[in-house]
Amino acid sequence: xxxxxxxLGLVAAxxxxxxxxxxxxxxDFGNSVSQTGVLTMNFTGEGIATYxxxxxxIKEINTGAITEFTIQNTNAHSIELPFGSYNITVNGIVVSTxxxxxxxxxxxxxDIKVNATNITIPLLAKRFGNDFxxxxxxxxxxxxxxNKNYNSSRYFKITNNxxxxxxxxxxxxxxxxxxxxxxxxxxxxNVNDYFPVKGVMVLESSSPKLVQPGDFIVVADNAIxxxxxxxxxxxxxxADWEFPSTNPALGQVDNPSVPNVDVIFTTxxxxxxxxLHNRGFESYVIARFPAGExxxxxxxxxxxxxxYVNSAGNVTARSAYKIPNSWIVDGVNNSIPxxxxxxxxxxxxxxxxxxxxxxxxxxTRYGKSVRRKVIGKTSEGRNxxxxxxxxxxxxxxxxxxxxxxxxxx
Amino acid sequence: xxxxxxxxxxxFVVCFSLVKAQDSLDFxxxxxxxxxxxxxxxxxxxxxxxxxxxxxxxxxSEFGIGYHSEKKDIYREQLGAGDQxxxxxxxxxxxxxxxxxxxxxxxxxxxxxxxxxxxxxxxFDRVAPYLLADSVGGDMKLERYSFAGGYSEKFNRFTLGIExxxxxxxxxxxxxxRINNTTSDLWVNAGLNYKAFREYEIGVFTRLNKYTQxxxxxxxxxxxxxxxxxxxxxxxxxxxxxxxxxxxxxEELGYQVGAxxxxxxxxxxxxxxxxxxxxxTKNIQINNPYFxxxxxxxxxxxxxxxxxxxxxxxxxxxxxxxxxASVKTGTEYGYSINTQRTEQIxxxxxxxxxxxxxMFKLMYQYSKNNFTLNATPFFGHQEIKERRLYPGSGQKFxxxxxxxxxxxxxKLSENQALTFQPYFTKRIVNKSIWAITSxxxxxxxxxxxxxxxxxxxxxSTFGASLRYDIKLEKLPAFFVSAEYQSxxxxxxxxxxxGASLGITF
Numbered sequence: 001x002x003x004x005x006x007x008l009g010l011v012a013a014x015x016x017x018x019x020x021x022x023x024x025x026x027x028d029f030g031n032s033v034s035q036t037g038v039l040t041m042n043f044t045g046e047g048i049a050t051y052x053x054x055x056x057x058i059k060e061i062n063t064g065a066i067t068e069f070t071i072q073n074t075n076a077h078s079i080e081l082p083f084g085s086y087n088i089t090v091n092g093i094v095v096s097t098x099x100x101x102x103x104x105x106x107x108x109x110x111d112i113k114v115n116a117t118n119i120t121i122p123l124l125a126k127r128f129g130n131d132f133x134x135x136x137x138x139x140x141x142x143x144x145x146x147n148k149n150y151n152s153s154r155y156f157k158i159t160n161n162x163x164x165x166x167x168x169x170x171x172x173x174x175x176x177x178x179x180x181x182x183x184x185x186x187x188x189x190n191v192n193d194y195f196p197v198k199g200v201m202v203l204e205s206s207s208p209k210l211v212q213p214g215d216f217i218v219v220a221d222n223a224i225x226x227x228x229x230x231x232x233x234x235x236x237x238x239a240d241w242e243f244p245s246t247n248p249a250l251g252q253v254d255n256p257s258v259p260n261v262d263v264i265f266t267t268x269x270x271x272x273x274x275x276l277h278n279r280g281f282e283s284y285v286i287a288r289f290p291a292g293e294x295x296x297x298x299x300x301x302x303x304x305x306x307x308y309v310n311s312a313g314n315v316t317a318r319s320a321y322k323i324p325n326s327w328i329v330d331g332v333n334n335s336i337p338x339x340x341x342x343x344x345x346x347x348x349x350x351x352x353x354x355x356x357x358x359x360x361x362x363x364t365r366y367g368k369s370v371r372r373k374v375i376g377k378t379s380e381g382r383n384x385x386x387x388x389x390x391x392x393x394x395x396x397x398x399x400x401x402x403x404x405x406x407x408x409x
Numbered sequence: 410x411x412x413x414x415x416x417x418x419x420x421f422v423v424c425f426s427l428v429k430a431q432d433s434l435d436f437x438x439x440x441x442x443x444x445x446x447x448x449x450x451x452x453x454x455x456x457x458x459x460x461x462x463x464x465x466x467x468x469x470s471e472f473g474i475g476y477h478s479e480k481k482d483i484y485r486e487q488l489g490a491g492d493q494x495x496x497x498x499x500x501x502x503x504x505x506x507x508x509x510x511x512x513x514x515x516x517x518x519x520x521x522x523x524x525x526x527x528x529x530x531x532x533f534d535r536v537a538p539y540l541l542a543d544s545v546g547g548d549m550k551l552e553r554y555s556f557a558g559g560y561s562e563k564f565n566r567f568t569l570g571i572e573x574x575x576x577x578x579x580x581x582x583x584x585x586x587r588i589n590n591t592t593s594d595l596w597v598n599a600g601l602n603y604k605a606f607r608e609y610e611i612g613v614f615t616r617l618n619k620y621t622q623x624x625x626x627x628x629x630x631x632x633x634x635x636x637x638x639x640x641x642x643x644x645x646x647x648x649x650x651x652x653x654x655x656x657x658x659x660e661e662l663g664y665q666v667g668a669x670x671x672x673x674x675x676x677x678x679x680x681x682x683x684x685x686x687x688x689x690t691k692n693i694q695i696n697n698p699y700f701x702x703x704x705x706x707x708x709x710x711x712x713x714x715x716x717x718x719x720x721x722x723x724x725x726x727x728x729x730x731x732x733x734a735s736v737k738t739g740t741e742y743g744y745s746i747n748t749q750r751t752e753q754i755x756x757x758x759x760x761x762x763x764x765x766x767x768m769f770k771l772m773y774q775y776s777k778n779n780f781t782l783n784a785t786p787f788f789g790h791q792e793i794k795e796r797r798l799y800p801g802s803g804q805k806f807x808x809x810x811x812x813x814x815x816x817x818x819x820k821l822s823e824n825q826a827l828t829f830q831p832y833f834t835k836r837i838v839n840k841s842i843w844a845i846t847s848x849x850x851x852x853x854x855x856x857x858x859x860x861x862x863x864x865x866x867x868x869s870t871f872g873a874s875l876r877y878d879i880k881l882e883k884l885p886a887f888f889v890s891a892e893y894q895s896x897x898x899x900x901x902x903x904x905x906x907g908a909s910l911g912i913t914f
Contacts, residue, residue, distance in 0.1 A: 035755055061649055061744075061746050062647060062648055062744065062755075063645070063647075063743075064648035065799055065800060082799055084743055085743065085745040109747045110747065111745045111754050183746050183747075184749075185748065308749070309749040309750055312696070312697060313750065337849070338636055338648070338850075339651075339652055358850070360652055361634045362636075
């Protein structure tokens with residue numbers, strides 16, 4: 001009798017256990033799965049009659065999930081998305097009130113953590129300056145055959161993609177102060193007004209440097225035949241400008257027959273040091289001084305003081321410079337697919353980003369560059385390059401450097 | 410670690426001091442009591458430390474040193490291509506008198522785990538899927554220290570048992586990626602049995618666990634380093650924490666409570682049920698502060714029962730059944746990049762892994778004065794479901810198992826014995842469902858596919874061990890043993906070999 005009672009008791013206890021288990025093994029993930037909110041995006045812009053097509057890309061930063069779609073003939077769209085922290089990129093075509101088709105772009109960020117989130121996204125007309133474009137940036141550099149560092153031989157290739165002769169003298173190259181792979185939410189910061197820089201060089205020349213349509217100039221970190229130093233590097237001795245640094249750690253040699261750029265601002269510790277991030281976390285722009293502006297007025301008027309909250313929770317103040325967007329003639333954002341967080345240019349300059357390597361510190365990135373796509377040839381046989389101010393579409397990632405076999409016009 | 414080593418030595422000394430010289434005339438009977446296949450079958454019955462009072466009617470101890478090498482041609486990359494290394498161990502059960510028993514064990518292992526990839530952590534089953542991972546990995550050196558001790562005593566109709574078990578591990582690699590893992594795993598168990606009627610006992614027990622694993626990864630190569638992922642399951646990873654944040658801390662608290670009924674200390678029958686719950690929290694370091702990345706809750710339920718019959722003095726039968734369920738639910742935390750301070754913006758359940766296993770075994774034992782033959786055929790069924798959200802992805806496996814374990818103990822002479830233990834197991838994949846959503850990383854997709862194919866493969870395992878024991882006068886009994894195992898998966902072979910020697914006393 002007692003044995004039966006004991007057995008019954010245990011069976012009852014086990015039944016309780018089964019109940020607990022079966023309750024928790026429902027097929028769903030519980031109530032928290034319904035953590036979604038509706039994002040309503042309203043697109044605005046001056047003088048827009050029709051929002052013809054807008055290609056929208058929404059990336060959630062925690063999961064990396066990308067939602068992409070295109071809307072047509074509307075300036076508003078709602079979409080249900082899981083709670084998260086989002087980065088929105090827009091590229092499209094609108095028709096202005098004067099019936100002109102205009103390429104537009106925009107970037108925006110928002111958090112979705114409530115049922116409904118509304119965001120107004122101003123569309124910016126893409127600026128096509130009928131001026132130079134950045135055709136290629138070789139920022140990764142090379143390794144020596146025995147896999148040692150080689151700190152030189154990087155370059156910018158700047159091309160005249162117009163049908164008129166352009167003067168490259170006193171063109172400005174700016175290096176972004178921030179990185180595309182992190183966002184410290186600095187204050188103040190308005191990407192639609194200016195481009196903060198930590199390095200600025202001017203292609204100094206007292207005489208015009210005329211560049212024919214389709215032709216290019218090379219600005220090298222230094223203009224020597226690097227293949228004499230290491231077989232993996234390139235011959236850049238025919239570059240148009242160079243930026244050797246006196247930093248002894250870099251071991252760079254000035255080529256007296258090639259003019260040096262004027263590094264008018266740098267945070268690198270040496271007054272002439274302009275050093276490209278070899279993992280490609282930076283953005284670069286080319287700009288021109290407007291009438292009445294020069295190096296002196298730039299250094300006097302374009303100081304950029306900002307603060308941000310550091311990881312310890314303290315407010316940190318920093319000082320750099322900024323290039324007004326109105327001076328900029330072209331730009332390119334670079335990042336890493338696994339680490340991309342933000343673009344650093346206004347969407348009117350570049351609403352996308354390009355890259356070398358598939359991940360941070362990708363050991364295969366060396367000896368590769370980002371290059372613009374060729375969309376055709378001129379009647380003179382020169383390349384015509386794609387320029388929609390969206391480097392995601394305009395550039396070829398992981399490209400073979402065009403100057404691998406030396407500089408040939 | 411010093412304390413563990415000290416404890417190890419202390420236990421060894423205690424074991425020796427408690428030992429009474431065994432009568433060589435009883436050598437074989439003592440031997441087959443010490444290495445009872447039936448006791449191994451019901452190992453979960455002794456999760457209740459109060460039931461350890463019936464573990465054995467005599468005392469015994471073993472000290473040994475062993476080396477093994479397991480090399481796999483086909484394997485799950487996160488678990489590696491096998492391991493090899495040395496183990497030194499001592500364990501002892503001492504029946505102090507009719508009422509009191511004490512037991513303990515200590516061990517030290519020095520291992521090399523081979524070709525780990527997409528997992529830089531230790532204790533995969535406990536922390537997966539929230540692993541620190543990279544595409545390079547490599548061999549990992551592992552040192553493991555383990556120490557356990559328990560005591561039980563009878564008070565009238567009650568038997569009280571307490572037990573503590575501590576394991577510490579150090580896993581590291583001295584080339585990039587330089588991983589350093591330290592784990593600490595403490596179990597404190599207590600049980601109370603009540604003799605309700607004749608030799609029928611009802612018992613309750615609880616097992617409390619605290620576990621930590623701290624991991625850091627660094628690189629010194631100037632040639633760059635592989636990308637570090639904070640995995641979240643099925644090839645996906647947490648984009649917010651991926652990259653250069655290299656400090657990870659897992660902390661787990663858990664409990665199990667159980668109830669038992671047995672007759673004759675489990676020698677006639679026992680049934681038991683265990684309900685458990687644990688929560689493993691993963692924190693990731695960004696610069697100085699740690700941020701909570703995920704919680705992995707594990708709800709467990711185990712039922713086990715066994716019944717044994719004696720046909721006569723020579724023939725003994727047993728029927729054994731076990732059902733276990735484990736439901737792991739992962740809660741993940743999301744953070745904003747749009748605020749000045751890193752701010753948590755969501756918390757949601759996004760991962761679930763369910764594992765339901767049923768096992769049924771029959772035992773037959775034939776004993777004569779000079780040998781014991783034990784054969785345990787078994788059949789099992791297992792269902793594993795693994796899913797995650799954002800994006801939706803999942804896989805499911807249904808397995809059937811069958812096989813047999815045999816144990817033949819032969820008395821060679823008054824002071825010598827030989828044991829041969831062949832075994833065979835077959836895993837048959839009954840059904841599998843692939844509902845994996847590809848990631849944007851081709852290398853990860855390739856690994857996830859390989860992992861899936863491994864899990865959808867039939868596995869045939871056969872092996873055997875051979876052991877020889879000799880008892881010399883005025884000396885403890887010496888033994889030497891060797892083991893070989895071959896596992897056939899997808900027409901490839903995984904081989905395990907091991908050898909050990911030691912003393913029993």
